[in-house]
Amino acid sequence: MAYDKFNVLTSTAYPLPIENVDTDQIIPARFLKATERVGFGDNFFRDWRYNQDGSPKADFPLNKEIYAGSKILVGGKNFGSGSSREHAAWSVYDFGLRCVISSFFADIFRNNCLNVGVLPVQVTGVFADKLFDAIMADPKTEIKVDLPNQTVTLVATGESEPFEINTYKKDNMLNGFDDIDYLKNIEDEIAAFAATRPF
Amino acid sequence: MANTLFDKVWDAHVVRKVKDGPDVLFIDRHFIHEVTSPVAFLGLESRGNSVVYPEKTFATADHNTPTINQHLPVEDPLSANQLNALEENAKKYGISHWGLGDKNNGIVHVVGPENGITLPGATIVCGDSHTSTHGAFGAIAFGIGTSEVEMVLSTQCIMQPKPKSLRINVNGKLGVGVTPKDVALYIISKLSTSGATGYFVEYAGDVFKEMSMEGRMTVCNLSIEMGARGGMIAPDEKTFHYIKGRALAPKGEAWDKAMNYWQTLYTEDNAEFDAEVTFDASDIEPMITYGTNPGMGIGVTKSIPNSDDADSGAKSYKKSLAYMNFDEGDAMLGKEIDFVFLGSCTNGRIEDFRAFCSIVEGRKKANNVTAWLVPGSHKVVDQIKEEGLDKIIENAGFVLREPGCSACLAMNDDKIPSGKLSVSTSNRNFEGRQGPGSRTLLASPLVAAASAVQGKVTDPRTLLTA
Numbered sequence: 001m002a003y004d005k006f007n008v009l010t011s012t013a014y015p016l017p018i019e020n021v022d023t024d025q026i027i028p029a030r031f032l033k034a035t036e037r038v039g040f041g042d043n044f045f046r047d048w049r050y051n052q053d054g055s056p057k058a059d060f061p062l063n064k065e066i067y068a069g070s071k072i073l074v075g076g077k078n079f080g081s082g083s084s085r086e087h088a089a090w091s092v093y094d095f096g097l098r099c100v101i102s103s104f105f106a107d108i109f110r111n112n113c114l115n116v117g118v119l120p121v122q123v124t125g126v127f128a129d130k131l132f133d134a135i136m137a138d139p140k141t142e143i144k145v146d147l148p149n150q151t152v153t154l155v156a157t158g159e160s161e162p163f164e165i166n167t168y169k170k171d172n173m174l175n176g177f178d179d180i181d182y183l184k185n186i187e188d189e190i191a192a193f194a195a196t197r198p199f
Numbered sequence: 200m201a202n203t204l205f206d207k208v209w210d211a212h213v214v215r216k217v218k219d220g221p222d223v224l225f226i227d228r229h230f231i232h233e234v235t236s237p238v239a240f241l242g243l244e245s246r247g248n249s250v251v252y253p254e255k256t257f258a259t260a261d262h263n264t265p266t267i268n269q270h271l272p273v274e275d276p277l278s279a280n281q282l283n284a285l286e287e288n289a290k291k292y293g294i295s296h297w298g299l300g301d302k303n304n305g306i307v308h309v310v311g312p313e314n315g316i317t318l319p320g321a322t323i324v325c326g327d328s329h330t331s332t333h334g335a336f337g338a339i340a341f342g343i344g345t346s347e348v349e350m351v352l353s354t355q356c357i358m359q360p361k362p363k364s365l366r367i368n369v370n371g372k373l374g375v376g377v378t379p380k381d382v383a384l385y386i387i388s389k390l391s392t393s394g395a396t397g398y399f400v401e402y403a404g405d406v407f408k409e410m411s412m413e414g415r416m417t418v419c420n421l422s423i424e425m426g427a428r429g430g431m432i433a434p435d436e437k438t439f440h441y442i443k444g445r446a447l448a449p450k451g452e453a454w455d456k457a458m459n460y461w462q463t464l465y466t467e468d469n470a471e472f473d474a475e476v477t478f479d480a481s482d483i484e485p486m487i488t489y490g491t492n493p494g495m496g497i498g499v500t501k502s503i504p505n506s507d508d509a510d511s512g513a514k515s516y517k518k519s520l521a522y523m524n525f526d527e528g529d530a531m532l533g534k535e536i537d538f539v540f541l542g543s544c545t546n547g548r549i550e551d552f553r554a555f556c557s558i559v560e561g562r563k564k565a566n567n568v569t570a571w572l573v574p575g576s577h578k579v580v581d582q583i584k585e586e587g588l589d590k591i592i593e594n595a596g597f598v599l600r601e602p603g604c605s606a607c608l609a610m611n612d613d614k615i616p617s618g619k620l621s622v623s624t625s626n627r628n629f630e631g632r633q634g635p636g637s638r639t640l641l642a643s644p645l646v647a648a649a650s651a652v653q654g655k656v657t658d659p660r661t662l663l664t665a
Contacts, residue, residue: 018514019512020393024608030610032234033277035241037238078393081426083608086346106426111344112344112346115344166221167219168358180346180354186223197227
């Protein structure tokens with residue numbers, strides 16, 4: 001599925017300073033019954049956003065009007081752990097987010113994000129705390145995520161930190177390409193390799 | 200340069216290395232199920248691609264399947280729709296499909312090994328994080344997302360940076376009542392749920408050498424719960440003996456050729472790992488979790504640690520205990536429970552049912568406990584009946600259900616009600632994992648059995664006859 005290209009993103013951010021947020025929270029298993037990719041934004045963090053009677057939980061950051069429309073989520077350490085469900089990354093994207101910032105990502109979730117057009121930006125714990133503090137002090141705090149230069153910056157103060165991404169994935173994100181485009185271009189090479197496999 | 204087991208298998212599958220990017224990794228075996236494949240097939244079609252090697256893909260229905268009345272149409276229309284999509288897609292592309300009612304049907308990570316699909320030295324993927332189970336055979340096996348499922352269907356490759364290597368040694372001898380599940384929960388409690396992120400694990404040492412293939416599967420299955428991509432154990436005589444003669448395993452000349460290769464699959468003496476940790480088997484007792492991630496585990500006789508000692512932040516730790524309705528310093532023994540779940544790709548095999556029966560034989564299920572006993576496959580059901588375990592289960596007041604993932608992730612009707620406490624042999628105790636508001640204590644089949652007959656969290660060693 002095609003996704004938005006990513007270049008430079010300047011946006012306010014939702015703060016979610018909770019550690020070990022697992023993908024069962026991001027999208028509970030009961031919402032994985034679709035055979036198409038629809039409705040995942042609505043059920044993003046379903047059980048943390050809504051009470052069991054369907055009313056929204058007013059104090060949950062994603063429900064606060066003050067952050068509405070933010071394209072960035074700043075999450076706690078070990079974000080996206082647990083189940084490999086890509087539906088979690090879809091729900092991030094479909095909710096309208098294009099970037100998740102955390103001091104530590106779970107492995108499969110990070111990969112899934114990169115495959116669906118969400119940029120996972122890993123920063124130091126110190127910088128993550130700085131972002132949380134700034135957002136808590138002023139919800140209108142803007143964060144600039146610059147993919148070409150691989151930096152994340154607090155716009156108001158200019159405080160900045162570099163982040164890592166390999167050249168291949170970076171080019172994909174900048175151009176909206178994905179791995180299947182790459183692999184289909186080397187089909188003959190794969191077929192030759194396949195012929196050598198013992199089982 | 201001496202190689203690790205992981206290096207040998209990984210390097211043999213690299214089609215090409217992308218400059219400052221991932222490796223293009225060839226996949227020998229691809230398992231698919233009804234939940235993470237439909238959107239991949241849609242993607243395939245929208246790009247005008249087809250399944251390039253259908254003979255390397257194996258479909259089984261498990262996540263959504265009911266565990267009672269499997270002979271009747273599936274009631275939930277959404278589940279029925281997913282099961283139907285899997286069947287249709289398999290038919291369309293010539294993929295083998297073990298649907299509901301098929302004698303080979305069961306949980307993907309149970310049926311793969313028991314049918315001889317899982318082989319040493321293979322690369323195995325599936326849109327399910329517990330694919331790491333198959334590493335028990337010396338395969339590189341791990342979970343992937345739906346985009347990657349589409350990649351494998353259409354190209355038989357995925358693009359992955361090579362993970363770092365971590366060796367986990369457990370030496371010495373395990374005590375009575377201490378199972379492979381306890382070994383895994385102990386390791387996760389020491390490393391935390393993020394401690395092995397970025398690594399691929401090799402399990403080594405006396406304990407894993409001694410362990411049965413099913414025990415090794417339980418341990419490798421839980422690799423993901425410490426953040427690792429996967430985990431593996433070098434194949435040995437036990438491995439070869441397990442595979443030989445299984446339906447889809449190599450036969451005759453192909454077997455001999457495979458054996459020659461498999462015997463080269465071990466870590467060389469002076470090979471280097473990026474990280475290494477060593478534990479002593481005698482430090483491990485039957486384990487139980489008390490929080491909302493699998494790293495929050497303790498010996499069953501211990502008390503819940505204080506937040507000052509927690510390796511996650513105090514705020515997250517307190518939130519977790521608040522959800523569980525537990526307090527710092529609580530003893531776990533004696534906590535009254537409502538449910539027991541025996542099953543899942545972690546503990547749904549015949550040895551798990553034997554262990555459960557070793558405790559419940561001659562005893563009765565406690566009245567306050569609802570128990571769901573869910574075998575991992577129809578083959579496991581047949582074994583249970585052959586060995587007469589079904590009678591033991593019945594006499595103790597338990598009921599055997601039909602195979603599937605069941606209450607592990609509660610996508611079917613097997614949901615633990617809100618607020619209720621379950622001792623589960625599955626793999627995740629996240630908030631709401633077993634149903635909205637449900638509370639889960641992860642444990643071994645022995646702890647589950649002991650707790651089921653006592654109606655409260657129980658140390659199985661108090662019920663085991665020497």
